[in-house]
Amino acid sequence: MNPTQSVMLITGTRKGIGKFLVEYYTQRGYLVEGCSRETPDWTCQGYHHHCTDVADEAGVQAMMNDIRKRQGRLDILINNAGIASMNHCLLTPIATAERIFRTNFIGSFLLLRESAKLMKKNRYGRIVNMGTVATPMKLEGESMYAASKAAVVNMTQVLAHELAPFGVTCNVVGPTPIETDLIRGVPKQKIQAILDRLAVKRLGHFEDVTNVIDFFIRPESDYITGQVVYLGGV
Amino acid sequence: MTQPSREAIQTLVTQCLQEILNQRGTELSAPLTADTPMFGTGGLLDSIGIVTMIVDVEQTIAAEFNATVSLADDRAMSQRNSPYRSISALTDYILGQLSEGA
């Protein structure tokens, strides 16, 4: 497969890791489609934006129809959209719990289901879901966030089996803290305490994430599926 | 949207099934008819085959008739009168959905 013709869909592209992924993969010749709820304040050659909430089934289906009509194919999905909320469980409103699960878990599922339908046509697909070290580290104050990503991991491992007959692989990359708005509200000492528990004691960089994604999406990685790679040596 | 005719849907379903059977190199012992068992006892498709079939039919209907049908149903897979049991049963099921949505 010629990477210059590959069509990639990235969710949560307005800012943070998703925005970096758009820049990185358009520079490498991918045709990139992406979404977030709000319109980004930037544009990028080779990138097409959809204002879509990943947890809205009709919206996701409309976006996929549009991709099918314009591109005729989809090779890669990066399920990056995600939200977090730090709170003791005794202080976590049900609305927060639901919002986190709808975006992180249901959203990933919807994108995955609709993308796999498109990928199936060419019997080729690469799906990468976003996990987090909060899951294996059992971070206090992140019960809903960590659990929603644990659900993503488990779903990925089951779907690796269900999608293998269609030539679609499904893996997870689990970053350590990376400086984006997602962790802006987390106190410095909390972040430092997490870094102190890593084998490699530093913040993660965007390039640490693309390094793993690059491996998962290579055509040669057709025998790599259902895997979870955590950064930093958790 | 004007409702597609029964013939149009049945032809579409038959073509999708034929294509899957060709891809999988399934040999037919008798020509395909509207009542040939498709899924379930003695059916031509296994569980991966029926998943492929349902998605293909949904997508072809979306492309040709600009209509969204959702043929996935928790009960349909196991139901005795499953809408997946034959071409004609699936055709009826699709027509039912199209008229509901109209």
Ligand SMILES: NC(=O)c1ccc[n+]([C@@H]2O[C@H](COP(=O)([O-])OP(=O)(O)OC[C@H]3O[C@@H](n4cnc5c(N)ncnc54)[C@H](OP(=O)(O)O)[C@@H]3O)[C@@H](O)[C@H]2O)c1
């Ligand atoms: N940064 C970290 O330390 C870290 C560590 C581990 C894992 N991660 C994971 O990495 C992913 C990206 O995180 P980030 O740090 O880049 O976060 P971020 O800077 O807060 O960006 C989140 C992105 O997701 C979009 N988004 C949020 N909810 C959405 C929805 N319902 N539908 C569509 N788009 C939505 C946002 O755009 P809109 O607001 O416009 O929708 C935004 O573009 C997340 O899955 C996160 O869990 C991050």
